[in-house]
Amino acid sequence: MQKWGLFLPEPSSLFDKLWNSHVVxxxxxxGALVAIDRVFLHERTGASALNxxxxxxxxxxxxxxVFAVTDHIVDTRPGRTDKTLMPGGQAFITETRAAAKAAGxxxxxxxxxxxxxxxxxxxELGIVLPGCTLVAPDSHTCTQGAFGALAWGIGSSEAEHAMxxxxxxxxxxxxxxxxxxxxxxxxTTPKDMIMTLIAQHGAAGGKGHAVEFAGEAVSALDMxxxxxxCNMATEFSAMSGFIAPDAxxxxxxxxxxxxxxxxxxDAAAESWKExxxxxxxxxxxxxxxxxxxxxxxxxxxxxxxxSGSICSAVPEDAGERSLEYMAxxxxxxxxxxxxxxxFIGSCTNSRLxxxxxxxxxxxxxxxASHVKAICVPGSSRVKREAEAEGIDTIFRKAGFEWxxxxxxxxxxxxxxxxxxxxxxxxxxxxxxxSRQGPGVKTHIASPExxxxxxxxxxxxxxxxxx
Amino acid sequence: xxEPFTTLTSLPMPLIRDNIDTDQIIPSxxxxxxxxxxxxxxxxxxxxxxxxGGRDADPNFVLNDPQYAESQIILGGANFGCGSSRxxxxxxxxxxxxxAVIAPSFAPIFAGNCMRNGILPAVIDPDAIAVMAEAKxxxxxxxxxxxxxIDAGQSWSFPIDDEAKAMLLEGLDAxxxxxxxxxxxxxxQEADRAQRPWIYLGANQ
Numbered sequence: 001m002q003k004w005g006l007f008l009p010e011p012s013s014l015f016d017k018l019w020n021s022h023v024v025x026x027x028x029x030x031g032a033l034v035a036i037d038r039v040f041l042h043e044r045t046g047a048s049a050l051n052x053x054x055x056x057x058x059x060x061x062x063x064x065x066v067f068a069v070t071d072h073i074v075d076t077r078p079g080r081t082d083k084t085l086m087p088g089g090q091a092f093i094t095e096t097r098a099a100a101k102a103a104g105x106x107x108x109x110x111x112x113x114x115x116x117x118x119x120x121x122x123x124e125l126g127i128v129l130p131g132c133t134l135v136a137p138d139s140h141t142c143t144q145g146a147f148g149a150l151a152w153g154i155g156s157s158e159a160e161h162a163m164x165x166x167x168x169x170x171x172x173x174x175x176x177x178x179x180x181x182x183x184x185x186x187x188t189t190p191k192d193m194i195m196t197l198i199a200q201h202g203a204a205g206g207k208g209h210a211v212e213f214a215g216e217a218v219s220a221l222d223m224x225x226x227x228x229x230c231n232m233a234t235e236f237s238a239m240s241g242f243i244a245p246d247a248x249x250x251x252x253x254x255x256x257x258x259x260x261x262x263x264x265x266d267a268a269a270e271s272w273k274e275x276x277x278x279x280x281x282x283x284x285x286x287x288x289x290x291x292x293x294x295x296x297x298x299x300x301x302x303x304x305x306x307s308g309s310i311c312s313a314v315p316e317d318a319g320e321r322s323l324e325y326m327a328x329x330x331x332x333x334x335x336x337x338x339x340x341x342x343f344i345g346s347c348t349n350s351r352l353x354x355x356x357x358x359x360x361x362x363x364x365x366x367x368a369s370h371v372k373a374i375c376v377p378g379s380s381r382v383k384r385e386a387e388a389e390g391i392d393t394i395f396r397k398a399g400f401e402w403x404x405x406x407x408x409x410x411x412x413x414x415x416x417x418x419x420x421x422x423x424x425x426x427x428x429x430x431x432x433x434s435r436q437g438p439g440v441k442t443h444i445a446s447p448e449x450x451x452x453x454x455x456x457x458x459x460x461x462x463x464x465x466x
Numbered sequence: 467x468x469e470p471f472t473t474l475t476s477l478p479m480p481l482i483r484d485n486i487d488t489d490q491i492i493p494s495x496x497x498x499x500x501x502x503x504x505x506x507x508x509x510x511x512x513x514x515x516x517x518x519g520g521r522d523a524d525p526n527f528v529l530n531d532p533q534y535a536e537s538q539i540i541l542g543g544a545n546f547g548c549g550s551s552r553x554x555x556x557x558x559x560x561x562x563x564x565x566a567v568i569a570p571s572f573a574p575i576f577a578g579n580c581m582r583n584g585i586l587p588a589v590i591d592p593d594a595i596a597v598m599a600e601a602k603x604x605x606x607x608x609x610x611x612x613x614x615x616i617d618a619g620q621s622w623s624f625p626i627d628d629e630a631k632a633m634l635l636e637g638l639d640a641x642x643x644x645x646x647x648x649x650x651x652x653x654x655q656e657a658d659r660a661q662r663p664w665i666y667l668g669a670n671q
């Protein structure tokens with residue numbers, strides 16, 4: 001077998017290499033049986049998939065390559081147990097625990113020191129690796145493409161298929177390269193990069209494509225920033241987003257628990273250096289964005305494409321339905337819109353670097369007294385490391401709640417939410433109707449913009465604080 | 467195994483909004499058990515009922531319009547099924563009685579979930595969907611011919627890949643098909659293990 005698979009075009013893209021190196025065999029009808037290297041489950045759907053497999057008498061083919069974590073509905077208040085604020089949620093946790101044990105897969109349980117949001121802990125543990133395929137029944141699995149992996153979200157049936165066979169039946173998507181040239185200006189972040197792409201090209205702009213993020217501004221990002229960028233490839237309707245691995249990727253992964261060790265590491269790192277798009281590689285679609293022109297972004301509607309610069313106003317062609325839901329008017333300036341709450345968390349923006357940048361702005365400050373503010377670290381490790389740096393104290397003194405890790409209030413499962421109809425500025429990825437609670441009006445933005453807004457009590461431009 | 471899908475004639479329910487996300491199709495709060503059933507009551511709950519968590523029907527929402535009570539087809543907008551990967555959205559549609567969604571485009575995970583549960587996601591130009599909605603009569607889908615027609619005589623073709631078509635037509639189970647290729651998979655893994663031993667985790671981690 002050739003290293004990056006048979007029939008590799010010359011020159012080839014990173015996506016060609018990721019794809020061809022996992023094709024087990026071609027399928028009649030033009031698709032392919034594609035090898036899956038890692039499967040990650042969570043407690044919201046894990047028990048369902050594992051129980052369904054067991055009922056069908058289908059064993060998990062290789063349990064050592066399947067992992068699970070409790071992140072989606074686990075309580076994030078201090079002193080947590082299996083009990084959840086979501087009615088009936090405890091059964092999701094206990095049934096996933098029982099099913100994981102029966103299947104022989106590794107579970108990072110409620111109070112495991114390695115517990116956390118699946119897309120935060122998978123890199124922390126070195127479970128995702130460059131050149132691997134990784135799937136999870138969670139749409140934000142594309143986050144992990146930041147490591148030069150082909151990682152994407154699937155449904156429960158596909159998760160069962162991946163676990164039972166070690167493969168998925170797929171049609172090769174088209175390839176896209178999104179190049180960010182130049183340098184990000186002060187106060188702008190990877191969140192603003194991906195929100196700009198989606199605002200400019202639409203929430204279906206990436207449909208049918210696997211997207212490589214490239215260019216000077218992407219190379220300049222640290223691994224955590226790259227994860228934020230890839231996280232919202234699913235909001236672009238792409239199959240996935242990914243970035244060629246480089247020295248930063250290798251440095252991040254070296255020594256992680258499930259990463260290769262010793263001579264295996266040397267061989268792996270050597271082979272991963274080839275995971276780049278060759279000069280002259282052909283893409284079905286190419287998009288160029290000048291990163292230096294990007295400004296802090298904030299959403300105004302109920303789709304991530306309904307977003308604009310912090311200095312802009314609600315556009316004149318905005319949809320009536322989303323404006324009615326958001327209680328905004330055409331032409332209304334986004335900055336200055338009063339908020340009721342602020343949320344920092346989720347697989348988009350809850351890693352240590354996010355919390356460090358937020359706390360640097362919060363230090364010695366107090367948020368507006370009417371704002372309910374919550375910070376939920378992305379993993380138990382992030383929480384410990386932040387606490388070791390005193391970041392929790394800064395958040396608490398400023399008026400934020402400081403939580404245990406989990407997906408928390410990124411979505412409303414029937415338990416905890418913001419007040420009905422509240423206007424929330426949030427580092428999450430979805431501003432759908434009632435996503436964060438009944439009638440809750442979500443504005444998605446970077447951690448910096450969330451902090452600036454919490455301090456002002458209204459949507460605010462972080463650049464005025466710098 | 468899903469119910470085979472061959473032809474279907476039904477008055478389609480128009481819900482022509484772009485970016486209908488799976489949080490709207492089945493809100494997370496309506497996913498109350500670890501099973502795949504008990505979801506029909508939660509279908510479009512946020513739009514269908516007057517109060518969040520309540521069960522009083524909102525007469526202004528199309529799902530509550532009696533003329534669509536037996537509808538098995540939804541006419542949707544672009545990027546239908548975007549957002550969360552929750553297969554519950556499709557399970558809820560199936561349990562309620564829908565067998566097809568006709569829309570200008572679908573989010574990829576949702577489309578995959580449809581295929582695995584015997585729902586046809588048919589991609590059709592928005593102008594044609596508008597004609598179907600205007601006709602206010604039954605729509606016939608012929609999957610074998612990849613054709614959608616209305617009584618007035620107009621018809622439109624839709625694309626679908628050969629495997630998805632065959633699986634829908636015959637109600638095939640993808641896992642059964644792939645398990646038949648166990649020898650191919652084992653051969654591939656043996657060769658791959660020699661090249662990428664680090665992928666194959668042992669008990670020592």
